[in-house]
Amino acid sequence: MSKPSDLVQGMLNLLIMKILALKPLHGWAISQRLKQVSSDVLQVSDGSLYPALHKLEQEGWIAAEWKISELGRRAKYYSLTRLGRKQLEKETAQWQRLSSAITQVVSLKEA
């Protein structure tokens, strides 16, 4: 369960960006939020979050900045970029289309 599957990876990216759309957070805080919103669904270890964050940073969708954390030492805070905001809108729309289509299919009554 350490390496997320492609589907989970896609959801993970979407969730990370959604969480960061609210406010900049460091990695640990993101992992806490992830657990809160989806602990039962997204079975990924805390560590898998970081490769995902770095990939999103590489895409230019999120940007990182070192700031002093609540522990009093520096931590890397991520925030959504303008590019990321557009990507989030796109992916959200895609997700909604896909999930509503699937919902329609799976809720078909068997005749």
Place this chain on the structure above:
Amino acid sequence: MLWVRWFYTVPLWLRSVLRRNRAEYDLDDEIRFHVEREIAENVARGLTVEEARNAALCTFGGIEQHKEECRDALRVRFIEECRQNVRFAWRRLRSSPGLTVSAGIALALGIGANTAVFTAVDTLLFRPLPVEAGGRLVFFNNGTATSFSYPAFRDFRDRNDVLAGLTAYRVVPMNISTPAAGNFRTWGYEATGNYFDLLGVKPFLGRLFHSEDDTQPGAHPVLVLSYLCWKRRFEADPNIVSRTVKVNGLDYTILGVAPARFKGTETFFNPDVWVPMSMQAQVEPGDNWLESRAATNVWMLGRLKDGAARPKPP
């Protein structure tokens, strides 16, 4: 879109390449912060420090593995980006073949022309003569004139204190006839006796002429062949030394052959033979100018004394 992303990603690449240690340190610190924060959280929930640590490491998963995945994110992205750029460039080039071809031709012409010009300039101007300490040689000119009279040469030679030696030479056409090679017209140098010694040229065969071979006008019917002339006209005859050839009808003794890489002291006038300057009147029948100050017929090449500074160009 592509360009906008570079705004974010190029600094990351540069940092990972130029400041690798820093990037590595940051990655380490980022993950350490996560674990520390998790431990603090677990302790706050009532675990002992030891338990909190174990639990934190457990939920994190393999630290080294995740770090490597983070580094991969950068590398994979970089390679991907390069491949996309190459493919993009290729597609653009293919979509406008006319432009591609003309750009290619323009580049080829540009590079070719530069190479040609450089090769020519290098040969003409930059490469020193293939002689001993060619950098210490100085060519004489007087304003725009590059030639001097023979009496003027003698004055310069005898009344200066900066030169270890001064030689004069002149390029002249000569008719050469031998039983072996037949008759041919070619270019030769009339050169003062110190010519080869001043340049430090050593013979390939036999000997070259010296100052004592150039004292009395008309008294030194000797010559030196160039390597190419020896090879082409005399079929590289190893017994050529001391043979006789006619130059403008007069018998000359072949003293020796110059080495292959020494082709005279002018870029285009590569001589086939060298004869002593004292034979001027015989080589150029009917035109004896050695004692005339009005006939500026010789070029002069000097060798600076050790310690004499090369004059600065004005």
